[in-house]
Amino acid sequence: MVSRTTDDYQFMARCGVVAVTEPAFWAGFDRSSSQSFYDYFRQLTEFEPKRAAKYGIQHYCWMCINAKEAENVQLSREVIQVIPEFLDRPSVLGIGEIGLNKNTRNEIIVFEEQVDLAARTGQLILIHTPHLQDKHKGTAIITSIIKNDPRIKPERVLIDHCEEHTIRMAKEAGFWAGLTIYHISKCTPQRGCDILERFGAEGIMVNSAADWGESTPSSMIDTCLEYRRRGHTEREAIEVFYNNPCRFFGQNPKWKLKPIDR
Numbered sequence: 001m002v003s004r005t006t007d008d009y010q011f012m013a014r015c016g017v018v019a020v021t022e023p024a025f026w027a028g029f030d031r032s033s034s035q036s037f038y039d040y041f042r043q044l045t046e047f048e049p050k051r052a053a054k055y056g057i058q059h060y061c062w063m064c065i066n067a068k069e070a071e072n073v074q075l076s077r078e079v080i081q082v083i084p085e086f087l088d089r090p091s092v093l094g095i096g097e098i099g100l101n102k103n104t105r106n107e108i109i110v111f112e113e114q115v116d117l118a119a120r121t122g123q124l125i126l127i128h129t130p131h132l133q134d135k136h137k138g139t140a141i142i143t144s145i146i147k148n149d150p151r152i153k154p155e156r157v158l159i160d161h162c163e164e165h166t167i168r169m170a171k172e173a174g175f176w177a178g179l180t181i182y183h184i185s186k187c188t189p190q191r192g193c194d195i196l197e198r199f200g201a202e203g204i205m206v207n208s209a210a211d212w213g214e215s216t217p218s219s220m221i222d223t224c225l226e227y228r229r230r231g232h233t234e235r236e237a238i239e240v241f242y243n244n245p246c247r248f249f250g251q252n253p254k255w256k257l258k259p260i261d262r
């Protein structure tokens with residue numbers, strides 16, 4: 001949302017969106033110092049919740065240094081130092097989106113240090129998996145690092161940007177699997193529904209990647225409409241698009257919405 005306009009909040013409210021969770025992510029350019037991240041974290045935790053609340057939307061967020069900027073290990077360590085003071089803020093759900101971009105050694109070092117931070121502080125974890133040709137290898141590295149840390153319960157981890165060839169790695173280990181709808185480089189609504197039908201909805205969460213690129217905050221809603229168009233019941237749609245997110249995020253008591261049982 002830091003790269004979206006207020007019109008998008010109004011649009012989402014009209015679409016029926018009641019809450020957003022915003023990962024700390026790459027802003028489209030590399031930031032020059034940890035102070036930039038400090039200010040970014042303040043924007044995520046102080047300004048965005050107020051802007052969203054004007055349209056009846058709850059705004060939550062995640063704290064981290066993203067995989068792309070994690071290539072700079074020294075900068076990353078400075079950012080990791082400032083994260084703990086934000087973790088107790090009322091809208092912060094956990095650590096994320098951490099992960100890998102090009103599967104480099106530096107990215108892995110910073111990923112492991114942020115996993116350690118999450119384990120030490122008992123945070124939920126949101127994971128970014130790499131794009132295209134790096135995705136399968138990156139997802140394998142990420143899942144094996146987390147599985148080897150006995151402090152972390154798999155159901156407290158969401159492996160995001162899953163595709164047909166990586167979703168099993170997430171689900172079979174007991175992690176949550178995220179389907180990111182972003183029509184240019186990730187899933188379309190149709191492909192997202194194909195994956196839901198093929199792998200079952202349990203433990204899967206669908207999300208809109210609306211950022212500074214060509215994208216729309218309605219992509220989760222568009223996927224829900226496509227899902228209904230295919231004949232799935234309202235009850236099934238609520239399970240996937242509302243209850244599943246409530247179940248994962250609700251493991252942090254700061255999350256206020258409860259699954260709907262009807």
Ligand SMILES: [Zn+2]
Pocket residue numbers: 097127128129160161
């Ligand atoms: Zn991501």
